[in-house]
Amino acid sequence: MKQNKTLKMVMIAVMMALHFILSRYFSISIGKNFSLSFAGLPVIMCGFMYGPAAGFISGFFGSFLSQILGPYGFTVTTVLWAMPAGVLGIITGAYASREKYVLKRTSMLIVILISNLIVTLLNTGVMVIDGTIFHYLNWASLIVAVPFRIISGVLRAVIYAAIIYPVISRIPAMRDFVIIAPSKRNNPAA
Numbered sequence: 342m343k344q345n346k347t348l349k350m351v352m353i354a355v356m357m358a359l360h361f362i363l364s365r366y367f368s369i370s371i372g373k374n375f376s377l378s379f380a381g382l383p384v385i386m387c388g389f390m391y392g393p394a395a396g397f398i399s400g401f402f403g404s405f406l407s408q409i410l411g412p413y414g415f416t417v418t419t420v421l422w423a424m425p426a427g428v429l430g431i432i433t434g435a436y437a438s439r440e441k442y443v444l445k446r447t448s449m450l451i452v453i454l455i456s457n458l459i460v461t462l463l464n465t466g467v468m469v470i471d472g473t474i475f476h477y478l479n480w481a482s483l484i485v486a487v488p489f490r491i492i493s494g495v496l497r498a499v500i501y502a503a504i505i506y507p508v509i510s511r512i513p514a515m516r517d518f519v520i521i522a523p524s525k526r527n528n529p530a531a
Contacts, residue, residue: 352387353395359383360403360426365411377493380404381429381460382501385453386508388434389444389519396430418471425463432456443520446506453505454498461494 364380371377384403388396404426408419436452437444465487472478509519 349391349395353391353399356383356387356399357403357406360399361406361410364404364407364426377497379497379500380407381426381457381497382504384426384430385433385456385501385505388430388432389437389442389449389505389509391434392438393431393434396432396434397427398430400430401427416475418467418474421467421470422464425460425467428463429456429460432459437519444509449505450498450502453502454495457494457498457501458491461490465490 360380360383363383364378368378368380380403381400384396384400387399401423405419405423408422409415413419413422433452433456436448440448465483469478469483472483
């Protein structure tokens with residue numbers, strides 16, 4: 342039992358570190374209000390493996406570290422900027438927990454899509470709050486950017502869904518925690 346708790350803590354820390362690295366060093370910025378990052382992938386995997394609390398920890402603290410060690414430092418909105426990544430972990434972890442960690446590919450895709458859209462909307466809300474506090478909010482550019490941000494969230498969700506199944510099914514440490522349920526097509530008994 343202690344070994345499993347230790348492994349769980351190590352895996353959460355690894356996923357948090359991956360989130361930090363992907364958000365800080367492998368994020369593509371396109372303009373002021375738009376970026377493409379795959380930092381959510383380890384958060385989703387952590388939520389799928391260990392549930393909502395672990396997903397939240399990996400997302401929130403990975404994002405928090407990225408904020409305070411990045412160009413912005415610690416500000417009054419740092420915690421708000423870290424919350425959407427934590428929410429991503431909560432949603433995906435709650436789904437996995439509810440399904441007893443036996444995940445179906447179709448419902449995984451739906452959960453990843455919904456959670457990414459929620460995160461996109463939360464990030465946009467935080468941008469409005471931050472822009473209002475620090476006096477940089479431009480409503481016209483924000484209104485123009487929202488559809489592109491939503492498209493980005495959908496695109497990210499599709500890429501995450503395409504990547505997550507092969508990752509979970511090929512990494513032995515992940516297969517110990519998550520079972521991908523066979524689809525009805527592949528299971529003639531169903």
